[in-house]
Amino acid sequence: MDFMCSSYTNGAFPAVLAFGDSILDTGNNNFRMTVTRANFLPYGRDFPYHMPTGRFGNGKVLSDLVAEGLGVKDLLPPYHNMMLKGSELPTGVCFASGGSGLDKFTASIQGVIHVQEQVTDYQNYIQKLSQQVGDAAQAKQILANAVTLISIGNNDICHHIFCNSGQEIAIQYRNIHRSAHSLESYVHPGCLPGSRQMAGNLICLPNVNYGAKIFNQKLMNLVSKLSQSHPDAKFVYIDMYNSLLAVIDNPTQYGFTTATPCCCSVMTPVPCMHSANHVFWDFAHPSEKAYKTVVPKIVSTIRSSLA
Numbered sequence: 254m255d256f257m258c259s260s261y262t263n264g265a266f267p268a269v270l271a272f273g274d275s276i277l278d279t280g281n282n283n284f285r286m287t288v289t290r291a292n293f294l295p296y297g298r299d300f301p302y303h304m305p306t307g308r309f310g311n312g313k314v315l316s317d318l319v320a321e322g323l324g325v326k327d328l329l330p331p332y333h334n335m336m337l338k339g340s341e342l343p344t345g346v347c348f349a350s351g352g353s354g355l356d357k358f359t360a361s362i363q364g365v366i367h368v369q370e371q372v373t374d375y376q377n378y379i380q381k382l383s384q385q386v387g388d389a390a391q392a393k394q395i396l397a398n399a400v401t402l403i404s405i406g407n408n409d410i411c412h413h414i415f416c417n418s419g420q421e422i423a424i425q426y427r428n429i430h431r432s433a434h435s436l437e438s439y440v441h442p443g444c445l446p447g448s449r450q451m452a453g454n455l456i457c458l459p460n461v462n463y464g465a466k467i468f469n470q471k472l473m474n475l476v477s478k479l480s481q482s483h484p485d486a487k488f489v490y491i492d493m494y495n496s497l498l499a500v501i502d503n504p505t506q507y508g509f510t511t512a513t514p515c516c517c518s519v520m521t522p523v524p525c526m527h528s529a530n531h532v533f534w535d536f537a538h539p540s541e542k543a544y545k546t547v548v549p550k551i552v553s554t555i556r557s558s559l560a
Contacts, residue, residue: 266559267395268345269320269329272371273404275351275538277316280307280331282351287364289352295516295524299541307331309351311515311528312541315548316347316402322552323400332374333366339385343395348374354409362412368405400555404493406472410464411448444501446514447536462498469494489558496547497539504532507546515540 271277275291282290283306290307291297297305299312308314313321316329325344330337332346350366353359360367366374383392443449443461469492476490501512509532516524517535525531534540 266323266325266398266400268343268399269316269323269325269402270345270375270399271316271329271347271349271402271404272368272375273349273402274353274408275309275314275349276404276407277314277347277349277402278307278309278331278351279314279316279329279347279349281333281347281349282365283307283331284333284335285350285364285366287352289363289365291351298524299528309538310534310541310544313544314538314541315404315544315551316349318541318544318548319400319402319551319555320345322548323555325400332378339381342378342382342385345399346378348378349404352408353405354407354412355405356409359408359412400559406468410468444498444512445537446518446520446533457501465494487559489554491551491554493547493551496550497543500532500543500546507532509542 271279280292283292291309292305292307294305295311297303297308297311300306300308308317313328317327320326320329326341329345329347330341332348337346348366348371350360350371352363352365353367353371355368357367357369360370379392379396382395383389386392386395443458443465448458448461449456473490476488479486479488500507500509504510504512508529510530512532514521514533514535515528515531519536528534528540529542531540532543
């Protein structure tokens with residue numbers, strides 16, 4: 254995952270903006286004609302008032318927790334919410350869409366918001382932000398100091414490669430995408446429940462993990478190049494892969510009883526009683542507690558790297 258911010262002033266970030274897929278989506282898919290959504294129970298059962306919000310989890314998702322950890326706001330609202338208050342704009346919104354990817358085909362087959370559309374949404378957001386604060390210069394200052402979260406690439410690899418073809422083609426696909434897009438992220442280790450189920454067993458898939466490691470190495474190299482070519486901005490690579498993998502490999506060490514999903518999976522057709530015991534909520538998404546386990550390190554990295 255990448256976090257980028259053009260500058261850091263007064264020791265505080267004014268806003269958080271999120272782009273990408275379901276790891277960060279706080280409900281944008283609710284407003285799309287798509288079956289890729291999470292606005293029904295048991296999703297959201299640990300959210301305030303036990304309400305499903307469209308977040309792909311049992312409670313808050315990573316974008317919420319990062320915004321909260323940075324002291325910006327408790328929840329990051331979805332930009333497409335028709336009830337979005339103008340007062341929310343200066344502190345940031347979420348543009349991410351569950352199921353989206355860098356490849357337009359990944360988004361189109363599900364009817365979700367492609368990253369290019371998310372960028373268009375961002376451009377519209379800038380106009381609305383300027384109107385809200387009443388000063389284009391102030392809006393520019395907010396955007397210049399905002400933290401931008403990006404999580405993308407997971408669904409591309411899954412839909413186009415590991416679900417359908419071999420590792421050699423996967424490497425070719427990664428190389429093509431690396432030359433075509435400026436930012437990528439891949440946090441889909443072969444230990445995710447969905448990956449294991451695709452192979453008909455419950456062990457981690459070494460070829461998927463290998464692919465993720467290659468992807469992430471290319472991403473780290475790209476982030477380094479971006480930092481050199483854009484000295485006025487700051488780009489930070491956040492290693493979600495190893496952070497999450499450490500929890501999966503040693504769940505009891507982090508206060509969990511199992512790395513199996515709590516619900517919505519072939520492995521767990523009946524939702525579990527206590528989601529806090531599970532590293533995963535469903536076939537691909539960590540539980541709120543799992544996110545909270547890795548978020549302190551993420552927030553610390555953002556603060557130290559963007560200072």
